[in-house]
Amino acid sequence: MSNERKIYRSSDRVIAGVCGGIAEFFDLDPTLVRLVYAFFTVTTLFSGFILYIIAWLIVPRKY
DSSP states (O other), X not given: OOOOOOOOBOSSOSSSSHHHHHHHHHTOOHHHHHHHHHHHXXXXXXXXXXXXXXXXXXXXXXX
């Protein structure tokens, strides 16, 4: 049996659940992931916004 883990968008969502899904995958606090994402977005001239949109389109929802 495979013990393969996959990343999904979380139901613990603020916008699309991408940061919540990353937090669940790495077993971290979603607030911490959101703060790191916000810091990354602001310090890289908002390129994190584009990455979030791409992740929103690529990462599947958990049903």
